[in-house]
Amino acid sequence: MPSTSVDHSGVPARTAASAPASGxxxxxxxxxxxxxxxxxxxxxxxxxxxxxxxxxxxxxxxxxxxxxxxxxxxxxxxxxxxxxxxxxxxxxxxxxxxxxxxxxxxxxxxxxxxxxxxxxxxxxxxxxxxxxxxxxxxxxxxxxxxxxxxxxxxxxxxxxxxxxxxxxxxxxxxxxxxxxxxxxxxxxxxxxxxxxxxxxxxxxxxxxxxNPAGHQRFDVPGVVLLALGLLSVVFGVVKGETWGWTSAGTWGAILAGIVLLVLFGWYETRVAxxxxxxxxxxxxxxxxxxxxxxxxxxxxxxxxxxxxxxxxxxxxxxxxxxxxxxxxxxxxxxxxxxxxxxxxxxxxxxxxxxxxxxxxxxxxxxxxxxxxxxxxxxxxxxxxxxxxxxxxxxxxxxxxxxxxxxxxxxxxxxxxxxxxxxxxxxxxxxxxxxxxxxxxGSTLGGELTAAGVPAAAADSLKEATDAVAMGVAPVSDTMPTQLRAAVVEGSGQAFMNGxxxxxxxxxxxxxxxxxxxxxxxxxxxxxx
CATH class of the missing domain: 1.20.1250.20 (MFS general substrate transporter like domains)
Structure with a gap:
């Protein structure tokens, strides 16, 4: 379908009166x-x-x-x-x-x-x-x-x-x-x-x-550096939760991304x-x-x-x-x-x-x-x-x-x-x-104990930190009613802490x- 080009040299001056009927x-x-x-x-x-x-x-x-x-x-x-x-x-x-x-x-x-x-x-x-x-x-x-x-x-x-x-x-x-x-x-x-x-x-x-500037060489290295830098930084942050924020993998990915983005900025100042x-x-x-x-x-x-x-x-x-x-x-x-x-x-x-x-x-x-x-x-x-x-x-x-x-x-x-x-x-x-x-993770055990969960049961439930962090209490139908209520209360309070x-x-x-x-x-x- 044919299209109407817009003049970029300044503010568009075309009005409805001057535009052709088809455009x-x-x-x-x-x-x-x-x-x-x-x-x-x-x-x-x-x-x-x-x-x-x-x-x-x-x-x-x-x-x-x-x-x-x-x-x-x-x-x-x-x-x-x-x-x-x-x-x-x-x-x-x-x-x-x-x-x-x-x-x-x-x-x-x-x-x-x-x-x-x-x-x-x-x-x-x-x-x-x-x-x-x-x-x-x-x-x-x-x-x-x-x-x-x-x-x-x-x-x-x-x-x-x-x-x-x-x-x-x-x-x-x-x-x-x-x-x-x-x-x-x-x-x-x-x-x-x-x-x-x-x-x-x-x-x-x-x-x-x-852009009316005409044909320009496309900045392929810039595309690669920017994409890899952004991906590396965000990937490192995303994986920080599972790898741990002190792990070499997390910081290696983040720092590699930062280096690539700095290199991208330097390169962009040196191309036409x-x-x-x-x-x-x-x-x-x-x-x-x-x-x-x-x-x-x-x-x-x-x-x-x-x-x-x-x-x-x-x-x-x-x-x-x-x-x-x-x-x-x-x-x-x-x-x-x-x-x-x-x-x-x-x-x-x-x-x-x-x-x-x-x-x-x-x-x-x-x-x-x-x-x-x-x-x-x-x-x-x-x-x-x-x-x-x-x-x-x-x-x-x-x-x-x-x-x-x-x-x-x-x-x-x-x-x-x-x-x-x-x-x-x-x-x-x-x-x-x-x-x-x-x-x-740092408060779940204490909150479960404070809610009335026995210490041994509270320790075993610490493995459910991932579920509690999503707001889900780690209960089952086989739990006694009183214990179930205590787990729900303690898990809920731990989530609120988060x-x-x-x-x-x-x-x-x-x-x-x-x-x-x-x-x-x-x-x-x-x-x-």
Missing amino acids: RLRSNPWLTLCAVAFGLFMVQLDGSVVAIANPAIGRDLNASTAQLQWVTNSYLLALAASLILGGKLGDRFGRRTFYLVGVAGFAISSVAIGLSGSIGGVILFRAVQGLFGGLLMPNTLGLLRAVFPPKKFGMAVGIWAMVSAVSTALGPIVGGLLVEHVSWESVFYINLPIGVLALAFSAVVLPQSK HPLLPMRLFRSSALTVGTVVTALNFFVLLGAVFFVMLYLQNVRGCTPVEAGVRTLPLSLASLVASPLGAALTGRFGARFCMPLGMALQAAACFGLLTWSTDSSYATMWPPFVALGLGVGMVMAASSDAIVGNAPVQDGGVAGGLQATTLQIGGALGTSVLVSVISARV LHAASLVTGLLCVAGAVLAAVGIRKSAASG
Whole structure:
């Protein structure tokens, strides 16, 4: 199908009156925003819906806890490794083209996950799904950067952030309904109709846009160094829980990844056409926005992961009930993203970004008041604060990163933001699971004994630390009623110890992010 190219030399000046009749639809930036929202919604929904489906996947496919982690992490690793590449490919060969390829591949691989029939197949096709997501996501922002003038770009990013935050927050509700009333496979099958609708609409309205600089040599060494560096760092963090945080394997993988990323940065300053131009980081607003974006999704995906364990395994909620109880998070995100865009447009990212991180810190510290029998009145305020904070940070950081990049590098900037977002999510899940496991392991015996479990039985139950860290009490039908009740009580309290430790870690990181945003972006403004 023929396409209309967008001029990148400056702000698009074409108007509806001057556009030819056949290209009128593709000259409308708001239709472009609607089109990319479909693909963005699909990817972000999928990223969080799996948290609800994981228990059912584990039961149906006899998967271990480690394998269930890889259902999430194989997707996040592949996505993180391919996002900047996807943005670069779009900048060079056409953002519309790679967006459409990404949508089609994401939908097809989603169906393959549901049909795979084994935990190995699920993990494999989740990785394939992540690769296609890496083609799709960065080009959403690249397309918006190309068609929206600067005065309207902030509001467009606010709506983009709203779609991203709301779809992520809606994942538990949609997933709960599908798992409870259909099957776990349906949480992946749902991407097929969304993908078909996205392809049909996008093929009609999306303009073609790319970097007008002409033919450039592709940075293959840069692609290899970046992908290997990201994979190595995240792999080391993911395996830290099972290998141990003091093991040579864990730190060897992390340090090898850091060395590769440093080498990547050095190499990128010495090639004519780099994969990721280091000049982008001359903007401290862009640099700070990148770090805060990672923190934002570290907190969001990490918190959603352990909150869902608490609601389903400790409190006994069904998937739908757990999803409904997190509805305040979704509604707050819905309000916060356009509000954050408006505040960013008026006061700047240096106001909105620290405010969002402060709200998230309040949410995390609020979780410290939770217990095994907390009322819902204790639960919903942290959900509201978390949703407001995530939405505001998404809007402000998107503007700081993509808004401070040249138009011709819009896809790369979008890839940079999406990469840090997904790395933050992967690290949030992995690090916080490790924090919870470590705290549960150190307190389980004492909590069981305090609850009335005999010392000998408590010692034998220490081997169930992995289950307790997931919120599951190690009881059996053969246990006497009194012992069973004591094990449930002690295990629940040990899990809460882990949840509180994870909440404290995330809260302190949010405070650090708020300070970094306030100081770093203010210096940028002062110097600019």
